[in-house]
Amino acid sequence: MNEYNSSEELxxxxxxxxxKDPVERREGFFVMFETAxxxxxxxxGKPSQEEYLEGNYLIDKARYIGGVTDExxxxxxxxxxxxxxxxxxxGVSVKTAKENKAxxxxxxxxxxxxxxxxxxxxxxxxxxxxxETLLTLEDIGWSVDDVAPGKFAFEFEEEGELATAxxxxxxxxxxHAPELTAEPPVDFGAPAYREMVAGSLLHRGNNxxxxxxxxxxxxxxxxxxxxxxxxxxxxxxxKPIHTGCYAYQSYLRFKELYGKDGGENIHFIKAGVGGxxxxxxxxxxxxxxxxxxxAAPDIVIVEFAVNDEGDETKGNCYESLCRKxxxxxxQPAVILLFSVFVNDWNLQERLSPVGRRYxxxxxxxxxxxxxxxxxxxAEGNLISKxxxxxxxxxxxxxxxxxxxxxxxxxxxxxxxxxMDEEEDTLAGPPVIGNDFVGVRLLDRKSELxxxxxxxxxxxxxFGGTDEDVQMVEMxxxxxxxxxxxxxxxxxxxxxxxxxxxxxxxxxxxxxxxDSGSAEAGKAEVxxxxxxxxxxxxxVNNWTHCNAVILYQEQQSREHTVEICMAEGDQxxxxxxxxxxxxx
Numbered sequence: 001m002n003e004y005n006s007s008e009e010l011x012x013x014x015x016x017x018x019x020k021d022p023v024e025r026r027e028g029f030f031v032m033f034e035t036a037x038x039x040x041x042x043x044x045g046k047p048s049q050e051e052y053l054e055g056n057y058l059i060d061k062a063r064y065i066g067g068v069t070d071e072x073x074x075x076x077x078x079x080x081x082x083x084x085x086x087x088x089x090x091g092v093s094v095k096t097a098k099e100n101k102a103x104x105x106x107x108x109x110x111x112x113x114x115x116x117x118x119x120x121x122x123x124x125x126x127x128x129x130x131x132e133t134l135l136t137l138e139d140i141g142w143s144v145d146d147v148a149p150g151k152f153a154f155e156f157e158e159e160g161e162l163a164t165a166x167x168x169x170x171x172x173x174x175x176h177a178p179e180l181t182a183e184p185p186v187d188f189g190a191p192a193y194r195e196m197v198a199g200s201l202l203h204r205g206n207n208x209x210x211x212x213x214x215x216x217x218x219x220x221x222x223x224x225x226x227x228x229x230x231x232x233x234x235x236x237x238x239k240p241i242h243t244g245c246y247a248y249q250s251y252l253r254f255k256e257l258y259g260k261d262g263g264e265n266i267h268f269i270k271a272g273v274g275g276x277x278x279x280x281x282x283x284x285x286x287x288x289x290x291x292x293x294x295a296a297p298d299i300v301i302v303e304f305a306v307n308d309e310g311d312e313t314k315g316n317c318y319e320s321l322c323r324k325x326x327x328x329x330x331q332p333a334v335i336l337l338f339s340v341f342v343n344d345w346n347l348q349e350r351l352s353p354v355g356r357r358y359x360x361x362x363x364x365x366x367x368x369x370x371x372x373x374x375x376x377x378a379e380g381n382l383i384s385k386x387x388x389x390x391x392x393x394x395x396x397x398x399x400x401x402x403x404x405x406x407x408x409x410x411x412x413x414x415x416x417x418x419m420d421e422e423e424d425t426l427a428g429p430p431v432i433g434n435d436f437v438g439v440r441l442l443d444r445k446s447e448l449x450x451x452x453x454x455x456x457x458x459x460x461x462f463g464g465t466d467e468d469v470q471m472v473e474m475x476x477x478x479x480x481x482x483x484x485x486x487x488x489x490x491x492x493x494x495x496x497x498x499x500x501x502x503x504x505x506x507x508x509x510x511x512x513x514d515s516g517s518a519e520a521g522k523a524e525v526x527x528x529x530x531x532x533x534x535x536x537x538x539v540n541n542w543t544h545c546n547a548v549i550l551y552q553e554q555q556s557r558e559h560t561v562e563i564c565m566a567e568g569d570q571x572x573x574x575x576x577x578x579x580x581x582x583x
Contacts, residue, residue, distance in 0.1 A: 029066030039156035096128030229303030233272025237390030249404035316433030460497035521572025
């Protein structure tokens with residue numbers, strides 16, 4: 001891209017009256033390149049697409065999208081002082097799906113005094129026709145409180161609006177960046193692509209349950225497909241998030257293969273929640289997948305291979321979830337899906353023994369794509385990391401299509417194969433653990449008389465209800481559904497009385513709200529009078545659900561749990577979203 005002067009006077013026909021000499025092209029690199037974006041509703045402000053830059057986020061964008069390899073340059077991106085020294089100007093271009101739709105671009109720095117409040121916020125209107133808008137940094141008034149680049153955002157007028165966007169960082173003289181060249185579109189119909197996708201079938205497994213679901217669909221009977229996982233299953237990186245995601249796209253492929261009357265007999269459940277492992281997934285399963293008994297899925301795809309690093313049990317929760325699903329009376333098929341991060345990492349080695357223990361079909365996106373990522377186009381590369389990944393964690397629309405195609409390959413392979421003999425895979429011990437198979441959710445909505453165990457709750461100073469909770473696009477809805485809305489909240493005006501829970505159980509998991517708000521504070525959690533946890537909502541610093549084990553025992557017995565605000569944080573907020581327990 002070339003810099004341009006938007007103040008040139010135009011002649012009657014739209015061209016410059018006296019064209020100036022071309023401005024010398026500055027070197028630069030992209031941190032977004034023709035990336036699909038979507039306006040998501042925000043509790044405060046306009047619908048927007050947000051791109052966070054803190055930590056290694058901006059560095060990874062520069063490395064994987066812009067091709068920057070100079071470690072000194074990458075390090076400069078972590079502070080505002082270094083950013084200003086390196087970056088001369090920022091070029092932003094947006095092409096909206098609807099014509100004549102302007103989009104506002106926001107650059108926000110984090111502040112020294114108050115991270116989200118005291119840094120500079122600079123907004124500029126961008127035309128929606130793809131024309132580049134240039135922000136020259138020396139022409140903008142910046143705050144002395146600016147510490148580091150915080151986020152880029154694209155603000156729209158209406159929720160659900162779509163666009164593609166590019167951001168290039170132009171460099172000061174003396175700094176150099178590799179030339180970014182456009183890549184040919186991914187050829188999803190090529191024989192080599194189909195061969196790549198076939199490589200995703202990590203383990204065929206026993207196909208009896210999957211074949212049974214396929215046969216039901218072919219006969220025109222109702223078949224429900226359910227997906228549970230983290231942000232990739234939620235649809236992060238896909239635009240639109242509810243229909244561009246791998247879950248919805250693979251559901252469409254199943255409908256095409258086996259549905260009757262346009263696939264009206266095939267139904268869809270999506271229960272992905274960003275930033276959460278199977279430790280929370282198993283607690284959510286009854287509510288989000290089984291719909292508290294209203295649904296009985298025939299096929300369940302489990303995707304936690306890049307979220308379960310935070311699972312305290314190192315696979316016990318994951319195996320417990322799988323056994324819970326397999327134990328259902330309608331005998332659903334369980335498919336394990338292993339997604340991948342941009343650094344070629346996932347937890348496949350830890351979790352795949354669960355699939356082999358129960359002889360489950362396993363699909364590895366990692367096995368399909370990582371080897372060819374290392375190839376050049378001349379050597380046979382089919383899709384690059386820049387094409388596959390929206391950021392270092394989440395796929396683009398192309399990446400989501402690859403994931404859907406990998407699942408569709410399994411669906412087609414199962415449909416063409418004979419039915420395997422029935423196996424009793426639930427007999428015998430677990431390979432990692434099954435301590436949480438019977439886990440239940442306890443929240444403010446729960447009927448304590450029907451909890452299956454003695455439970456008493458005294459909310460104390462946690463009598464409020466927090467409405468600012470994580471919002472997630474569930475099933476095929478484009479709108480966010482509040483996560484754990486039946487909660488207990490302590491606020492600045494609540495007073496100092498503790499929350500008290502008396503429960504008879506073997507295991508207990510606390511689910512609390514993480515937050516980026518300065519108004520949130522720490523809480524101390526005591527079990528039978530002993531401090532077991534100081535829950536800090538700022539560890540991850542964004543609004544989502546955090547599950548932490550309070551105790552894990554072999555025998556069920558009575559415990560008293562007390563939660564109170566930590567010393568110095570009594571005038572702050574803390575939200576208990578719920579509990580998971582086994583009796």
